[in-house]
Amino acid sequence: MPGGVPGDEQLRYDRVMFEARAERAWMEGFMMWDVPAGVHSAEEATAKDDCAYGKPAGEYLRAECTALAAGVPR
Numbered sequence: 539m540p541g542g543v544p545g546d547e548q549l550r551y552d553r554v555m556f557e558a559r560a561e562r563a564w565m566e567g568f569m570m571w572d573v574p575a576g577v578h579s580a581e582e583a584t585a586k587d588d589c590a591y592g593k594p595a596g597e598y599l600r601a602e603c604t605a606l607a608a609g610v611p612r
Contacts, residue, residue: 549594556602560612567606 559565580592590596605612 545593545595548590549598552590552595552598552602556612 555568559568578586578589578591583589583592583596590599602612
């Protein structure tokens with residue numbers, strides 16, 4: 539995407555995705571692909587449009603995944 543993905547749009551997308559999953563009792567999860575295994579610095583991650591690390595969506599995903607792993611209903 540020219541100019542990269544705006545952080546607020548990435549966060550909105552991830553929220554909608556998790557909310558849709560929560561509305562479907564039969565759906566226990568989903569897979570996000572093409573996530574690089576290497577660790578980026580926050581500056582490098584911010585420049586990458588496919589990386590949530592260092593952006594608002596990164597914190598949201600961390601909180602949601604931590605809660606799901608702990609069995610906290612969402």
